[in-house]
Amino acid sequence: MAAVVVFDCFDTLVTSRRPLPGPEEFTACLTEVLALDERCAGEVVRTVFGAVYAAMADRSALQPATLGLLDAALRERGAPREGPDLDRALWQALGCADADMYALCEPVADAMRRVADAGHTVRLMSNCYLPGHLMRRLLDGLKVPQVYERALFTADGGPKKPDPRAFRLIGAGDFARRVMVGDSEADDIAPAAALGWDTVRVDPADPDPAELLSLLEP
Known part of the structure; x- marks a missing residue:
């Protein structure tokens, strides 16, 4: 069954090596x-x-x-x-000019590719301060796989996690299943589960996509 799989960005797909500037x-x-x-x-x-x-x-x-x-x-x-x-x-x-500020989480990026190759729809959702066009510039620079079909970047204005409206927007469509992949129990996992989504929590210190890939096995 085809699913839509939504990946959180920061501390899931993208790691931050230092706190955001104050x-x-x-x-x-x-x-x-x-x-x-x-x-x-x-x-x-x-x-x-x-x-x-x-x-x-x-x-x-x-x-x-x-x-x-x-x-x-x-x-x-x-x-x-x-x-x-x-x-x-x-x-x-916001630190984007510093080449050492952000890094791609390779295990999660590889999971994105494998999810897309299996015929599922990949989307991104991020509570962020960078407008969408700058978020895409950041992700492109980090070599995030170009397999995501849509993204919701909250700095463009609108609902944000954990608001259910944000999940409904990014999960819209005719899908048999919806899956949220993220690091935050409060912002990613709990609100998605409350809407009946499957969820996979990522530990930024030890990211392992095995649970996600097992969840989506035919």
Whole structure:
């Protein structure tokens, strides 16, 4: 029976070697990349981070689009910037310009390939701060297999994990089974199981796709 298999990104498919930069690093990056004074950059960061953190703290709140927040905060302070500059600022502020920040989890990537080769539909879902086009750039740079048919990146705005609406969106379609693969019990596994999905939890310290591959055996 054909299934849709949804893979979480961070700490499942992609490992992070260091914590995400905090507000101070974000402020320093905006100051440099967007040529802002430090006071303005700090206000922008507090506005953007505050809105995102508030949404993340509320399980049912929709996540605001990161680019929209950043653009609006800059315009409100009389410092608008062009889209490519905003992309560059987010890319650097979130550590993507650092070649050592992120790495591909090879066992999970191999499982993605094998799931697709077996005729199942592969999709991605990630609670993230990078807009979708930058997420795809990051994943392409890490050589994530190009076998996923669709992705839901919450930084584009909308429902986020563990909101059931996010799972319904990414799991939409005529499938005999739905499977969630992720590292977080609270954000990935429990909400998917509550909707009747099969689930496979990945330990970032010891990723093993055997359970997933066994689950999908004919």
